[in-house]
Amino acid sequence: EVQLVESGGGLVQPGRSLKLSCVASGFTFSNYGMNWIRQAPGKGLEWVAYISSGSSYIYYAETVKGRFTISRDNAKNTLYLQMTSLRSEDTALYYCARHPLFAYWGQGTLVTVSS
């Protein structure tokens, strides 16, 4: 059974940093690109970042470019999102999802940016 489990969310002050993790199981993680998607309270889905299976291709949404860094460790079946210079508008539920069909999603980890 494919599983994606996010962690690392929490309450953080504006300007601070946070690192999210997504542990994958039930499939060959190193064969798939992965995405981070977020959903602000009451809002729609916003794609945040993508990383290819071997980390050769990385893309970011303009809203996070220069502040967030996506990475992965295929040996640990883990996807990461390093978030710096956090803003109140980054408050959201953060999901990881498998590329390209978005067939598998985690339950999400909540990031709240507030003083």
Added chain:
Amino acid sequence: DVVLTQTPPTLSATIGQSVSISCRSSQSLLHSNGNTYLNWLLQRPGQPPQLLIYLVSRLESGVPNRFSGSGSGTDFTLKISGVEAEDLGVYYCVQSTHAPPTFGGGTKLELK
């Protein structure tokens, strides 16, 4: 980036009614490999999104066959033939033909 425009933003339906949701792309979603990576997701309240339809018209395993997808190029449609109570939620189209992936704005299906 590819822009996906979903209409309508809200849909009110009675149980048993058939409804359609449109997703229009700002550019063709036909990939050079011949696939069209346009998928449909349903997000029920308090749940992560779940895949309903992938590659335009292929039904994900376990999804009822009252759901169907169609379209090509830039115009795509999700149809529900006989809405059931469990179908309520927000529907999203998502494309992964072009980098980066993009989502439509969502269509909320409500009970009339």
